[in-house]
Amino acid sequence: MPAKLGVPVAAYWGIRRCAVSLGSFFDVALAALWAPMQRLAWQEYSFQLHCKGMSKTSNKFDFRATNERDVSxxxxxxxxxxxxxxxxxxxxxxxxxxxxxxxHSWKPEDGVIIFDQHFIPAGGIWWTWGDEQHHGRGFVDAAYPEIAIAVEARFGGMGLAGELFRRCFERLETEGVPGVSLCVSDDNDRARNVYERMGFELVRQSDEGYQVMQKVF
Structure with missing residues (x-):
């Protein structure tokens, strides 16, 4: 087992030591608890290994929720x-x-950004809520926020976009959001291919040269 699997694993073993003398009931309960903790820990560890192997400038990335200081x-x-x-x-x-x-219509808490170990911004994903009267090009329904994503060129090819999408989807799904939408230019085949791999499907083709896509959780 890797030495730095994080809080979930440490929490498990702390509870396990306290419960070991209380019988098989706790063994069964903790076995059920262990599986999701193990998956979360390995996901985080594997992603750090991936970044370490791919990046020439950094071996660790920190993800955090956005706040009012991040508008620029x-x-x-x-x-x-x-x-x-x-x-x-x-x-x-x-x-x-x-x-x-x-x-300008974005709420400061609605996003995730990345920094490398030198605190150099590497990219981010953010979402904005619209309605019939005020929305962006990727609008589908008021229940579905429009998302946008970008990764700085120097950090391309490291899997950061996929990790940003994963964290965005997990957070919004936990909050009860049914899905997300976005728009992509007809000329941006690379981005469209990424979105399709992430589960987005075409909703409509605009006459103005872009497609609206949606992902339902």
């Missing part, structure tokens, strides 16, 4: 989604309108 970084990520990650890319015609929704 969310604005940067919104820019990267518009230019497909190109720092010198030309802004789309609808950039200002998109920013009004995806940045």
């Amino acid at each position: 970084y969310i604005a940067r990520l919104n820019f990267l989604t518009d230019t497909f990650g190109d720092e010198h890319g030309e802004l789309s015609k609808g950039f200002d309108q998109d920013t009004d929704f995806y940045v």
Whole structure:
């Protein structure tokens, strides 16, 4: 067993030592408790190993929920989604309108961002709630928040997007949200392929050059 499997494993063994003298009932109960703890611990450990093996600059990434101090970084990520990650890319015609929704209407707690061990921002995922009167391009229904995601170019190819999606889905599903939606440009085949692998399905094709996709939990 790895030496750093985190809090779930430590919690299990602490409880196990206290309960060992109380009979088989606790053995059965703790056996049921152990399986999900073990899965969570191994997921975290395996992801750190993956990052360590793939990154040339870092061997650890920290994920945290967004807060009110992160609005400037969310604005940067919104820019990267518009230019497909190109720092010198030309802004789309609808950039200002998109920013009004995806940045200015965003709630500070609705997102997850990543930093490497040097506290260099590596990317993030965030979601915004719309309605019939005010929404973004990826709107499907008021019950489904629109999500956006971007990973900094220097950290591409490390599996960070998949991990961001996983954490976003788990959190929203726990909160009772039925699913999420997004939009993707017709010219962005790479992003669309990622979304399809993550379980998104086409809802409609826009005449303005993008597709609306949805994932139901």
